[in-house]
Amino acid sequence: xxxxxARLYGKNDMRVENAPVPDAGKGELLIRVKAAAVCxxxxxxxxxxxxxASESHPLICSHEFxxxxxxxxxxxxxxxxxxxxxxxxxxxIGCGVxxxxxxxGSHHCADMTALGVHIDGGFAQYVLIPAKAVTLGNxxxxxxxxxxxxxxxxxxxxxxxxxxxxxxxxxxDTVAIIGAGAIGLMHAKLARLSGAAKIIMSxxxxxxxxxxxxxxxxxxxxxxxxxxxxxxxxxGEGAQVVITACGSASAQAEALGLAALDGRVNFFGGLPSxxxxxxxxxxxxxxxxxxxxxxxxxxxxxxxxxxxMLAEGLFDLDSLITGRFALEDIxxxxxxxxxxxxxxxxxxx
Numbered sequence: 001x002x003x004x005x006a007r008l009y010g011k012n013d014m015r016v017e018n019a020p021v022p023d024a025g026k027g028e029l030l031i032r033v034k035a036a037a038v039c040x041x042x043x044x045x046x047x048x049x050x051x052x053a054s055e056s057h058p059l060i061c062s063h064e065f066x067x068x069x070x071x072x073x074x075x076x077x078x079x080x081x082x083x084x085x086x087x088x089x090x091x092x093i094g095c096g097v098x099x100x101x102x103x104x105g106s107h108h109c110a111d112m113t114a115l116g117v118h119i120d121g122g123f124a125q126y127v128l129i130p131a132k133a134v135t136l137g138n139x140x141x142x143x144x145x146x147x148x149x150x151x152x153x154x155x156x157x158x159x160x161x162x163x164x165x166x167x168x169x170x171x172x173d174t175v176a177i178i179g180a181g182a183i184g185l186m187h188a189k190l191a192r193l194s195g196a197a198k199i200i201m202s203x204x205x206x207x208x209x210x211x212x213x214x215x216x217x218x219x220x221x222x223x224x225x226x227x228x229x230x231x232x233x234x235x236g237e238g239a240q241v242v243i244t245a246c247g248s249a250s251a252q253a254e255a256l257g258l259a260a261l262d263g264r265v266n267f268f269g270g271l272p273s274x275x276x277x278x279x280x281x282x283x284x285x286x287x288x289x290x291x292x293x294x295x296x297x298x299x300x301x302x303x304x305x306x307x308x309m310l311a312e313g314l315f316d317l318d319s320l321i322t323g324r325f326a327l328e329d330i331x332x333x334x335x336x337x338x339x340x341x342x343x344x345x346x347x348x349x
Contacts, residue, residue, distance in 0.1 A: 003021045003124055005017065006124070008059045008060070009055050009058045012047065014046055016328055016330060024071040025074075027073050027075045028130060028134065029071070029087075029128075030071035030126055030128055031087065031128075031129060032070040032349075033127055035149045036064065036346065038062075042334070043338055052119075060124045063155060066088035066149075067088075086151075087140060088154060088155075089138055089140070090137075092107040092297055094111070095109050096136050107299050124327075143310070145313075146310045154307050160186040164187070173194075174239045175199045176202075176239040177245055178202050178255065179201075179203060180212045181343060183269070184212070188216050189316075199216075199220065200222055206223050215320070237260045239263060241259075243265075252267055256284040266295065267293070321343075322345070323336050326347070
């Protein structure tokens with residue numbers, strides 16, 4: 001039996017073709033995919049290639065996906081999972097026994113395997129969930145009222161929540177966000193939920209800023225001089241929280257100067273390989289007493305926390321899905337994402 005899938009063979013070589021449908025073995029789950037969101041990781045893997053994808057072993061990407069249980073392997077408890085159950089999957093699978101995993105940090109396990117990055121993910125009609133992922137709690141039920149698209153994008157939101165726990169927002173804070181993509185808007189929405197008084201957002205794309213402001217009208221847009229905008233809105237004091245929601249070295253260097261005394265700066269967006277040598281004025285960190293953090297990925301706890309927020313109606317992710325595509329049009333979805341058209345693209349089955 002075969003299924004349609006988008007398989008990565010190497011750099012700039014993704015092909016939509018038929019692939020074998022996996023069988024659910026002992027302890028495994030077979031998920032019929034309903035939605036798979038496009039992420040920056042997918043774009044980088046297509047543009048640069050990955051050791052996990054080759055001509056002899058193509059890889060099905062997408063670590064942000066949701067669907068329904070199609071088949072349960074032997075030994076899977078029917079009380080936990082059953083056919084037709086709506087589920088989404090935290091993609092990072094730790095070893096389960098190391099100190100990091102034991103502390104709840106399986107997303108930083110040295111032996112971590114990620115769906116859609118190391119093993120086949122969601123750009124296919126079906127995806128096989130390994131028994132270890134089922135046992136370790138990667139698969140989570142989707143509450144009624146939460147769409148498949150939102151559940152797929154929850155992985156990105158959980159990564160944002162990981163950063164949010166590090167930088168923290170107090171009621172009345174001013175927050176500056178560099179980057180008007182889906183990630184930047186997720187940070188903005190969390191800031192609004194936390195009682196931020198002002199949220200200033202900047203981006204090189206005026207169109208993206210306009211789109212973000214349509215979704216979150218309270219945003220203060222700074223499409224030209226962000227430093228001046230922050231100074232104007234804070235009486236020259238600076239922002240309590242500054243977030244770089246983009247992969248830009250210049251944004252990271254600029255961020256320190258935007259922060260207020262005792263401010264918090266989060267480098268959320270990673271930089272391309274080999275371009276991480278950013279020159280920072282550490283005197284700014286010293287004399288402003290800044291707390292500078294970097295975050296990546298998310299834990300199972302983050303993933304379940306944000307999924308619960310969706311279930312309670314505290315967070316709307318559906319509005320951030322601005323492009324919906326069939327699998328055969330995945331090239332267009334990637335092109336739109338690469339060219340910053342819209343905010344987030346999803347492949348629907």
